[in-house]
Amino acid sequence: MNCQILNQIKDAFGSLWSCDPLDDKSVRITTPYASLNNKYIDLIVMMQGDEYVVTDGGYVDDAIGLRSSKFIDTILVPYLEEFEIQVLENQKKIYYKKTADLDFVPNCVFEMADFARAMLSASYIDVVASGQDALSDNVEEVEFQRRAKEYLKDSYEDSNYALNFKQKIGLEGRKKKFSAVIATPSEENVIQFLSGGTFYHFKSHITNTMGDFDLLEDYTPLNLKLALYDDRVDIYKDNRDNLHEYLNLLRSRLTHDPVPWSEKDRIKELLPI
C-alpha cells in the first residue's frame, strides 16, 4: 500500500462536486458531504456587491425549525457561535457566511457544509427533541403494536367482548393507558403489548407497565392483567436473559405469565370467546 491510493479517494470525492447556475449572480454548488439521512449538502454561492455570500437558502431551517428549544440550545447555537454563522429571517431562517475575500470562500463553504450536515444529521437522529416520544417512535414497536392489534381484532371482533385499543382505564384522576382492553359489561381485561427498538426501550416499557398496574391496584373492575411481548424481534433475541429478568419482575403485577408472540393463542385460552 502506498499513497497512490489517495488519488482513488480524491477522484471519488472530487467527482461529487457540481455546480448549476441559478441566475446571473448565484450558483448552486453540490458538495461531497451527505447527512446521516443520505442527503448531499448543497449551498448557494452568490455575489452581493463586492462580497461573496455562502448560504443554505433556508433548507436547514426546514429540517430543524420544529425542533425543541433544547435542541436549538445544545446543538444549533454552538455551531453558529463556533463558525460565526449568521442568520436572517425571510419566511424562514436563512443561515449564511459572507466574505469579501475570494480566498476565504472555500472556508465559508467548508463551514457552512459542515454546519448543514451536522444539523440535518442531528435532526434525523432526533435525540434531544424526541424525549418521551422516542419510546413510541420506533419502527419495530409500531409494527408490533399493529400486528398485535390485528391479531386481537381478528380473534375477538365477532365475540361478545368490547375491544378497545390504547384505552385509559382506572379510577377517576388515576387512569392509565393500556395497549388493549377487552371488556364485558362487568369487567375489564387488559393486554399490554411489550416491544422496543433498543434494550432500553423494551425494558422501559416493561417497567412502565409495572408502575401502571400498581396504580390500578384498587381498581376492582380489572380482571385479567396480561402482557404480550415480541419474541420475534432481534432486540429480544439478543437480550433474552436480561429482558426476562424484567419480565419476571412484571409477573408479580400480572394475573398470568407474560405471553410471547409465538404463543399468542394462549390469550384465547385465558379469554375464551
Add this chain to the structure above:
Amino acid sequence: MKNTSTKVPNKIKDPHFLARIRALISNEKGCEDCEFSPDRAKHKGRPHDLVDSKPVSHEEEYADELSTTVEVNVVDYSRFTFRLTSDGIPYPFFHYDSAGQAHRNRLQPLGKGDLIKCPHFNTFNEDGYYYAYRTDVIEDQEEHLGTHDFALNHFFIEGNIIPEEGVPSVKLDPKLFTHSSKNPVEGVHFT
C-alpha cells in the same frame, strides 16, 4: 401530529415487513378521486408546504389504509413531492421529489453513481435498503416533469396506481402559490 421529522430507516431488517412494503407498491391499486388541491398546511405555523391526500384502494392482502399525498411549496410551486403512505407504516416508503438535495445511495461506490439528483423516486430495494433512483422518463423527459400533472401521472404509473375515472391532476389555487425563481434567496439582502 407530532412535531418530529419522520425517520426513514436506512434498512428494513424484518423480511416480512419489507415484503409487505414492496407488495404494496408493486400490486395494482386504484384511485377513485385523483384530483388533488393542496390547501392544508403540512405543519401548523409553517405554511410553506401545502398538502392534499386521497385514499388509494387495493386488494385486501394487507390491512393497510393507503393514501397518495401531494405536497407543493407555496413560494416555489416547482418544488413538490408525491408520497404513497400507509396508516400502518410510520414513514413514507415510496415517494417522488421534484426538487431538493441529491440523495446518496450508500451502497454504490462514492463518486460513481451514488449521487442521485432530483427529480427522483425513493423507496426500498429488494434487500431492504432505502435508495433513490431515476427512471427513463426522468432522464429523457425532465422538462415535462416540471408540469405537475405530467409528474403525477408518472408517479401513478411507477407506483402502479390506476385512476378509476379521469386523469390524475393537481389543481393549484393561484392565490396560494407562486413560482419564484430557482434561487430561494433571490432578493434577500444579507447584512
